[in-house]
Amino acid sequence: MQHSKTQDTLVGLFVATGIAALFYMALQISNLGSYSSDDTYTVIANFQNSGGLKIKSPVSIAGVRIGRVSSITLDKETHESVVEMQIESKYNNLPDDSGASIYTAGLLGEQYISIDPGPGISGDFLKNKSKIDNVSSAIILEEMIGKFMLNKAEGK
Numbered sequence: 498m499q500h501s502k503t504q505d506t507l508v509g510l511f512v513a514t515g516i517a518a519l520f521y522m523a524l525q526i527s528n529l530g531s532y533s534s535d536d537t538y539t540v541i542a543n544f545q546n547s548g549g550l551k552i553k554s555p556v557s558i559a560g561v562r563i564g565r566v567s568s569i570t571l572d573k574e575t576h577e578s579v580v581e582m583q584i585e586s587k588y589n590n591l592p593d594d595s596g597a598s599i600y601t602a603g604l605l606g607e608q609y610i611s612i613d614p615g616p617g618i619s620g621d622f623l624k625n626k627s628k629i630d631n632v633s634s635a636i637i638l639e640e641m642i643g644k645f646m647l648n649k650a651e652g653k
Contacts, residue, residue: 537564537583538625542597547578548608548635550599555609556582563588566610582610584623592617596631608635 547569556564564584572579584591594615601608615631623629 536586538586538589538623539567540564540582540584540591540623540627540629542580542582542610542629542632543572543575543577544580544599544632544634545577546634547580548599548601549606550578550580550608550610550635554607556584556612557609558588558591558612558614563612580610589622591623593619593621593623593627594631595623595629596633597629598633599635601636 550566550569552566552569554566555562556566564582566580567583568579568581570579570581571577591612592615594617596613596615598611598613599608600611612629613631
């Protein structure tokens with residue numbers, strides 16, 4: 498059986514295209530593909546439990562990505578998770594009484610932070626190093642199942 502150079506080249510291009518597609522999908526799933534170099538400001542929120550939240554997890558409002566998680570540390574005094582978020586500066590009109598919640602999205606269980614804009618009664622906006630006080634921690638599925646099973650065992 499004889500192979501032509503054209504046929505070998507086409508097979509090679511097909512394989513290279515497949516590898517490039519897999520690489521692109523891996524970047525999209527790991528949140529590394531959409532890095533923004535725009536100016537940002539930092540917003541901080543303390544959660545009792547940050548669950549599976551990771552650095553570079555999305556921060557969104559109404560499903561629109563407005564930033565990323567930049568660091569997750571532990572407050573040694575309160576034993577809470579301190580989450581710093583980099584918000585794109587074009588979203589500089591978020592009321593200072595906004596709330597933040599950790600949600601899970603998609604089949605892969607990626608966690609993200611959703612900002613819920615407050616009523617803006619004071620007229621002030623979140624600035625660099627502002628702290629969000631109204632937070633809702635991640636829901637841990639294992640804890641919910643454990644509570645359900647415990648209630649079932651007790652006959653409630």
